[in-house]
Amino acid sequence: MPLSPDQQSEIDEARAKPRETLRCVAPGLEAALYTAHPVLDHGFVRVIDYMGDDSAICQAARVSYGRGTKSVSNDEGLIRYLMRHWHSTPFEMCEIKLHVKLPIFVARQWIRHRTANVNEYSARYSILDREFYIPAPEHLAAQSDINRQGRGTTLEGETAARVLEILKADSARAYDNYLTMISDEGQQGLARELARMNLPANIYTQWYWKTDLHNLFHFLRLRADAHAQYEIRAYADVIGQIVAQWVPIAWRAFSDYRLGGAQLSAPELAVLRRMLKGESVSEEGSGLSAREWREFHALFD
Incomplete structure (x- = not known):
């Protein structure tokens, strides 16, 4: 159940x-x-509160730039200019507070984005629910042969079934032992703050996460990318849909210049200029490393 009855009643x-x-x-x-x-x-994502909209971005930009923005004919043109030229401060004028329910291993990736205010459900004070993330079969994959932090081919048949059974059995056993340790029936129960150490990283936690739009865009640029881990990308995709409802003009600019755009290094730009002039550029003569060469060509595939 994504929401408890109390949470649904509150909503x-x-x-x-x-x-x-x-x-x-x-x-x-x-x-x-x-x-x-x-x-x-x-899991779930829901909006608790927000401040500002597209107009707040423009309002802040016109204060900071003064008369220089008079040449921008409309808000969309201004927002696209700000995004295109990496003027981030006006986007910081918008903030959003989200309530997120997520597996702990996803939370540990997420918390790497240290530019937000976070308050997490306390397993020292409360007892965690018996809810674990168990991947759908299509998301069970072997280790990638070319990417040390990525997935390769999808597991199939008996191999996939065995992995799913291990995940389910280990999760259930760990939670049963957790309840046994904290129980005070006929024994002196272990403190919750200690018993929680035995819980697996796929158990769900919850937090309130508040951030400004500039840092939220940075989060989405990394976590909505095709190379991000599927589980955190699933959250990023939902948050992206929320942002599109919140600041549609800023979202379109972000989609065009960040999600759908590309950034070239000076050597890559030099190679592109040579190619545009009709020169045939090889990997050996490009000045790029093998990986840079692959990534450069991937931009145009």
Whole structure:
């Protein structure tokens, strides 16, 4: 169950009491406020609160640039200019607070983005639910032969079934032992803060995660990339859909210049210029490493 009955009751109550406000609102996001968007097998993402919209980005930019922005004819043109030239400060004027339920191993990747405010569910105070992430068969894969931190071919047949059975059995056994250790029936139960060490990394945790739009875009640029681990990418994709409802103009600019764009190094740019002039450039004569050469060609495949 992605949401507990108490959480669903809280959402229903909040959505049943709309409030008048003088601050700017994003209609697309207002329609989805508090709603849980399912991710993976037991996870979700939902918006708790936000500040600002596309107009807030422009307002901040025009304060900082003064009369220099008079030549920008509309908000979309200004936002695309800011994105294209890496002017990040105006995007920091928008903030969003998310409630996320996610496996602990995904949370440990996520927390590497240290530019957010985070408050996580406390397993010292509360007992964690019996909910574990078990991959769908199509997401079980062998280690990649060419990427030390990536996946290769999908596991099939008996091999996949054996792995799934191990994951399920180990998760259940660890949780049963967790409950046994903290139980105070006929014994002095172990402290929750100690018992939690025996839980596997695929158990679900929850947190509130608040960040500004600039740093959220940085998170999405890395985690919505095709090379990111599937599990965190699933969350990034859902958050991207939320951002598109919140700041649609900024999202389009981000999609064009970051997600769908590419950045070239000086040597790569030099190779491209030579090619555009009609020169045949080989890997040996490019000045690029073998990996740089592969990645350069992958941009145009």
